[in-house]
Amino acid sequence: MSVLKYAPEALKNLFRAPVTTSYPAKPFEYKERTRGRIDISIDDCIGCGLCTRACPSSALSVDKNAGTWTINRFDCIACGYCVEKCPKKCLTMEQNYQEPGGEKQSVTYQKSPEVMAEEARKREEAAAKAAAAKAAMEAKKAAEAAAAGGEEK
Amino acid sequence: MGKRSIIPYGPQHPVLPEPIHIDLVIEDERIIEAIPSVGFIHRGLESLVDKRDFNQLVYVVERTCGICSFQHGMGYCEAVESVFGVEIPDRAKFLRTIWSEMSRIHSHLLWLGLLADGFGYENLFYQCWRIRERVLDLIELTTGGRVIFSVNKIGGVLKDIPEDQLRHILSELDAIEADLNVIKKTFIEDYTVQSRLRGIGILTREQAHDLGCAGPVARASGIKADMRKRGYDAYPHLDFEPIVSNAGDSYARCYCRLMEVFQSIDLIRQAIGKIPGESDLSVAIKGNPDGEAFFRCEQPRGEAVYYVKGSGKTFLDRFRVRTPTFANLPGLCEMLAGAELSDVGLLVITIDPCISCTER
Numbered sequence: 197m198s199v200l201k202y203a204p205e206a207l208k209n210l211f212r213a214p215v216t217t218s219y220p221a222k223p224f225e226y227k228e229r230t231r232g233r234i235d236i237s238i239d240d241c242i243g244c245g246l247c248t249r250a251c252p253s254s255a256l257s258v259d260k261n262a263g264t265w266t267i268n269r270f271d272c273i274a275c276g277y278c279v280e281k282c283p284k285k286c287l288t289m290e291q292n293y294q295e296p297g298g299e300k301q302s303v304t305y306q307k308s309p310e311v312m313a314e315e316a317r318k319r320e321e322a323a324a325k326a327a328a329a330k331a332a333m334e335a336k337k338a339a340e341a342a343a344a345g346g347e348e349k
Numbered sequence: 350m351g352k353r354s355i356i357p358y359g360p361q362h363p364v365l366p367e368p369i370h371i372d373l374v375i376e377d378e379r380i381i382e383a384i385p386s387v388g389f390i391h392r393g394l395e396s397l398v399d400k401r402d403f404n405q406l407v408y409v410v411e412r413t414c415g416i417c418s419f420q421h422g423m424g425y426c427e428a429v430e431s432v433f434g435v436e437i438p439d440r441a442k443f444l445r446t447i448w449s450e451m452s453r454i455h456s457h458l459l460w461l462g463l464l465a466d467g468f469g470y471e472n473l474f475y476q477c478w479r480i481r482e483r484v485l486d487l488i489e490l491t492t493g494g495r496v497i498f499s500v501n502k503i504g505g506v507l508k509d510i511p512e513d514q515l516r517h518i519l520s521e522l523d524a525i526e527a528d529l530n531v532i533k534k535t536f537i538e539d540y541t542v543q544s545r546l547r548g549i550g551i552l553t554r555e556q557a558h559d560l561g562c563a564g565p566v567a568r569a570s571g572i573k574a575d576m577r578k579r580g581y582d583a584y585p586h587l588d589f590e591p592i593v594s595n596a597g598d599s600y601a602r603c604y605c606r607l608m609e610v611f612q613s614i615d616l617i618r619q620a621i622g623k624i625p626g627e628s629d630l631s632v633a634i635k636g637n638p639d640g641e642a643f644f645r646c647e648q649p650r651g652e653a654v655y656y657v658k659g660s661g662k663t664f665l666d667r668f669r670v671r672t673p674t675f676a677n678l679p680g681l682c683e684m685l686a687g688a689e690l691s692d693v694g695l696l697v698i699t700i701d702p703c704i705s706c707t708e709r
């Protein structure tokens with residue numbers, strides 16, 4: 197009797213399309229929110245290092261002077277905490293996963309030469325300004341000292 | 350009196366999803382005593398408190414377990430939130446409830462599948478996991494991860510579930526419920542399932558109470574204990590009664606968990622019906638935790654207890670979890686004593702052991 201109980205289900209399953217899909221022939225569709233891997237638009241990064249300090253698995257490193265941002269993708273646990281912390285919002289969570297590999301490797305992103313040049317120019321400008329301000333300050337001090345000396349005489 | 354011998358069971362065993370070792374003292378085919386030993390996958394997560402600050406620790410704590418990951422993260426966050434004395438926004442409470450119940454559905458379906466596999470019903474195993482896949486898809490849709498949700502933060506949640514996704518969840522739940530009704534008949538009525546589960550591994554109400562069992566194991570022995578009734582998150586707004594059975598055998602444990610899947614579906618429906626309109630998802634947290642707090646929540650496997658202690662530094666002084674499997678292991682030993690050797694695999698499964706949680 198119990199055979200008959202299962203007959204409808206068995207028949208249904210017989211004519212139903214398979215539940216599984218034949219990956220990779222039919223590619224997997226990622227959801228919009230899937231946390232796959234971290235990407236960076238490196239030219240917006242200011243090298244503040246907040247992401248490296250936030251990362252719970254220490255997968256990130258930043259070199260401000262060299263203009264590089266490095267991620268060890270095999271250490272990253274795709275938690276998204278760095279994305280939340282980045283003040284410039286230059287980190288994004290992409291849907292597709294990191295491809296598997298034989299050994300841990302890190303990927304380094306390098307700022308484009310134009311941005312580096314622009315930054316260097318800004319730094320120089322700022323340095324020049326600071327130097328000018330310092331010189332003006334010193335000149336003023338010297339003048340004050342001279343004036344004070346004059347009064348004494 | 351027959352000859353006594355000791356059979357080592359585990360840590361590698363086909364029926365075990367995770368490593369636990371039990372020394373079975375047997376006389377003929379009957380078990381006299383079961384002596385468990387754990388410690389094969391200790392990772393020292395609790396001691397990471399002095400290497401990861403209290404915000405980063407959310408991501409560490411939720412990796413305590415792969416099945417109830419959401420509730421681990423949530424339990425930790427709620428403990429820290431009570432140290433800060435903050436109340437999270439209502440919408441965040443409802444979202445946490447919805448995700449908790451989703452993870453309960455997927456955990457129980459995983460377990461039902463493992464149980465079916467444990468008593469040799471391969472087809473039923475596949476059917477359970479097929480249904481579970483739909484829940485995992487919902488979880489991925491709303492949180493971005495299938496196993497690790499990463500949506501909790503101290504002070505609230507990180508992601509919202511927009512209106513269209515809530516509607517999608519409701520329609521998927523209808524489909525899941527229809528599928529479940531088919532396998533429910535098999536679990537509840539089928540002769541083979543009954544003959545394999547009824548009267549096996551009886552844990553009486555007194556034993557369950559004295560040994561401090563938690564969750565479905567306690568409820569299947571007639572103890573009406575459900576931490577959700579304590580009223581954290583959105584549970585005070587939802588209408589439900591703990592599912593209790595009095596038999597205390599493997600069948601009762603199966604029945605409780607199966608019916609809890611339906612209950613969780615109902616709870617999600619209620620929560621979606623009552624969720625407040627879009628608002629802030631988190632409150633700002635200032636400073637570092639100073640003080641200590643306990644938090645108790647109902648995980649799929651039972652009551653979990655979280656303890657945090659901070660002294661105004663970014664690193665906590667102490668963090669501790671008491672997981673439900675830890676509470677249920679003495680119950681398991683009690684069930685095993687007197688059981689047949691051939692039932693050991695099944696009995697170990699019926700407490701839904703999560704050894705990674707237990708060892709942290």
Ligand code: SF4
Pocket residue numbers: 234250251252253254255256267271272273274275276277278279
């Ligand atoms: S996603 Fe998480 S683990 Fe990965 S780099 Fe960002 S903070 Fe680190």
Ligand code: SF4
Pocket residue numbers: 236240241242243244245246247248258265281282283284285286287
């Ligand atoms: S937090 Fe953002 S801006 Fe700062 S170093 Fe990291 S990626 Fe660059």
